[in-house]
Each structure stands twice: as C-alpha cells, then as structure tokens.
Amino acid sequence: MRALVRKTVLAVTAGAVAAAPLAVPAAAQARERPAGSASHVRPGWRLTPTGTDSRLRGLAAVGRKVAWAAGSGGTVLRTTDAGRTWRRVGPPGTEGLEFRDVEAFDARRAVVLAIGEGDASRVYRTSDGGRTWTLGFSNDDPRAFYDCLTFSDPRHGLAVSDPVDGRFRLIATADAGRTWRVLPNAGMPAALAGEAAFAASGQCLVAHGKRDVWLATGGASRSRVFHSRDRGLTWTVADTPLPSGPSQGVFGVAFRDSRHGIAVGGDYQPGRPSPSAAATTSDGGRTWRPAPRPPAEYRSGVVWPVYAGPAALAVGPTGSDATLNAGRSWTRFDTGSYDTVDCASDGGCWAAGEHGRAARLTLR
DSSP states (O other), X not given: OOOOOOOOOOOOOOOOOOOOXXXXXXXXXXXXXXXXOOSOOOEEEEEEOOSOOOOEEEEEEOSSSOEEEEETTTEEEEESSTTSOOEEOOOTTOTTOEEEEEEESSSSOEEEEEESBGGGOEEEEESSTTSSOEXXXXXXXXXXXXXXXXXXXXXXXXXXXXXXXXXXXEEEESSTTSOXXXXXXXXXXXXXXXXXXXXXXXXXXXXXXXXXXXXXXXXXXXXEEEEESSTTSBOEEEEOSSOOBTTEEEEEEEESSSSOEEEEEEEOSTXXXXXXXXXEEXXXXXXXXXXXXXXXXXXXXXXXXXXXXXXXXXXXXXXXXXXXXTTSBOEEEEOSOOSEEEEOTTSOEEEEOGGGOEEEEEEO
C-alpha cells in the first residue's frame, strides 16, 4: 500500500509475561533452556547486531542459524551464525529502493521484492548468497505498485500489486524468479474503492502447500482476505471482522494448513485504537471469526510455525504476542518494536523491524 506512516521507536523491555510455554520441538527447548530450569519456558526476543539503521520489513527464516532480512535503502542482510554477524549482501546500485519482502530457500538462494510506483517495483534473485544478483522483473506499468511476494516451492512464486483497472494484479514465476509473467485477471474479484494490500511485513500474500494462496487487504469499507486454490488463476474473497479504512485492515495472514489460518492487523497510525485486531478461520478463509481476546494493539506480522500445533506469534510496533489456542486469545510477551516475524521448520524464529532491529526467539 502506497502510504505507510513511519512508526515511533519503542524501547525494548526484557522479560515476558508468565504465560504457558510456546509449543516448540523438544530438542529446541533443550538447547535454549538453562540447566535445572523448570519444564515451563517463556518466549523472548534476543536482539542481534545488524550494523544498519534501515527498517527491515522483509524477513525469511531458513533455520536457527540462517536468516535473511530486507529493508529500506536497498538493504538485504544475511546471517549464517544465528545472528552473531549479519552481512550486507543486497544488489549493487539499489540504494534508492525499498525492499519489503524476501523469500529464501537456504543460505544461498533468495528472492527479494522492491516496492514502489513504476519501475521501482522490482524482483531480484541470487543463488550464491548475495554475491551476485539478477533482475527477474521490473514493473513497466505506472499504475502498478507491488506489495508482497510468496513462493509455494523453490520454483513457483507470486507477487501482488495494488489494483490495476479495478482488480489486484498478480505476476508469477515458474523458474525460481528468473522470469515473471502477468497473470490474467478474469478470475480475480473486483476490488473495493480504496482497497489495497499493505507492504508492511511481507505477509499480505502467503502460500501453503503447492497451490493455496491467500491475499490480505484493507484501506476500504471492509477488510478482506482473498483465496486461490490454483496458484493465483482464480480467487474467492471473504470479509473479515478486522477494522477497515484508509489506514486499517488485514496486514498479515498465516496458515498452519489449507484450512486453519490467522489474520492480524488494525490501524497502523500511532495512538489509534485497534480493537478486533485478529481473526481466525478453520475453512480455508471462506469465513472469519473475531478472536475473543485479540492483541491489544495493531499487529503487522504473524507466523504459525508448522511444528507448533495451536501456538503462533504476532508482532507490531508496540510489542509481540503469543497464542496457544490457534489465535483465539493472545498474550503479550515482549514490548519491543518489530514489523515482521518468521519461523523455520527446525524451530528457529526471527523478528525484524525499524532501526535495523533483528532478533532471534529464545526460550527462558
């Protein structure tokens, strides 16, 4: 979405609420838990030094040691040592671009999306850890503005633009981001007046499995989630109970499987209340129910780890929350400012945000 107000910096407060433990693999718990500690553990973020002041809204967790982050000023970062060091590995000559999303498949292969009007919207790929990059897509339509990127496997990916001619526009790749094509929009429902996707966390477009894709929107009279079962060719759309308006809507979605999902959002303007800032679905997004106890404030990013059962995480500029019951109730465990969150299949979870903040989830 074209307008996204800069957030106020918030101090990190160490220590979390004494809630039930986040569900993680037993091996991961053992590695993080001090000897002799109780069996119940609490999640917390451990900041890692990135050496940049860029705002990091794009994030891809490859594992406990490997992660990629992307942000303002053409910034792309990579760590391979659990955050002890981060290397700046972005494409040369892109200092004027805003990278808002990154999808990574391992320590060497990644695809990044730059947002903006016209040719500011671009997609780059690397297969050597960022030593070299190739430009896979450069937008040539001044009406398009790309927001988010997702891959269903290392070859098949989609990126979404705000509406062009009254419908959201999708581009697709079937060769790991080397080439892209604009998909036909005949199967895309019409957009509402003012409707757009928020380029806030890289989670307005997400995939699960080989063919399911969801698109989260706001900015209009209703906040909605679109769903495709055929990699973006045809779509259905459903209203959500999240607030909607020029600065309100669904900012991020996460799915545990093809049926169970969580949506988060609210109002991104500082100081604005965000009631009903989370919702859940158990039918693939056909219907959405408000969370009985949502996060107390706006949240821009959400992740539902594949190994975590009913446990998930949400982040925003005023804190991080955890749910242990599939998104019905949320408990804040950190008050630091983060824009996006992601988890890998080995239990490694990461968060990133303003002023170069990047953190790794620990269990205390």
